[in-house]
Amino acid sequence: MSYKKFEEYNIKVTKEVKHGYQEIIKTLGEDIHREGLLKTPERAAKAMQFLTSGYHLDADEILKSAMFKESYNDMVIVKDIEIYSLCEHHMLPFYGKAHIAYIPDGQIVGLSKIPRIVDVFARRLQVQERLTHDILECLNRTLKPQGVAVVIEASHMCMMMRGVQKQNSVTTTSGFRGQFMKNETRNEFLKLISSDLSR
Ligand SMILES: Nc1nc2c(ncn2[C@@H]2O[C@H](COP(=O)(O)OP(=O)(O)OP(=O)(O)O)[C@@H](O)[C@H]2O)c(=O)[nH]1
């Protein structure tokens, strides 16, 4: 889609989602003509578009745009990557940290591209398990490393603000491919990030 077409599409989506929010706010018993709420449906629509903007981005292409030949053969870890996503069940936020490692096989990737692909998959309606695998599989198929590991620890607002109302539970998900299937490599990675996991 051309930039102009995409802009037109975005304006149309904002208009439709804004209309949806007007209905929701009204149905929930608020006065949509109240001064403080006048622009709220449009603001909420734009916020939601941003939080789901990952649908329009190609994570494989982002990685491919900065891959370099390099003979470095040891583990590369990017840890403490902030994650903000929306659970697909309640459309409430879940947030936390991702720790990602790979062992190159002839090519490395620009470091910033790792948090960028995290955002591409986080800015969608997600479950933490699928988010973990989306990131893992993207790195595995695009970079073709000797191994890749992803650990995500997150708190879910749908379990905090409502439902079971547990404020301190943290969910950890993980995925491993290639060399990280070996206990020794996996344990080295887990040890290197363990200071974060106990925080
Ligand atoms: N596996 C998984 N579950 C999630 C995630 N985010 C939210 N959930 C859960 O999705 C489930 C949806 O269950 P339902 O019983 O259909 O929804 P509900 O009645 O609102 O459930 P409660 O949250 O228990 O009140 C809940 O257990 C949530 O905790 C996630 O990332 N992964």
Ligand SMILES: [Zn+2]
């Ligand atoms: Zn939820």
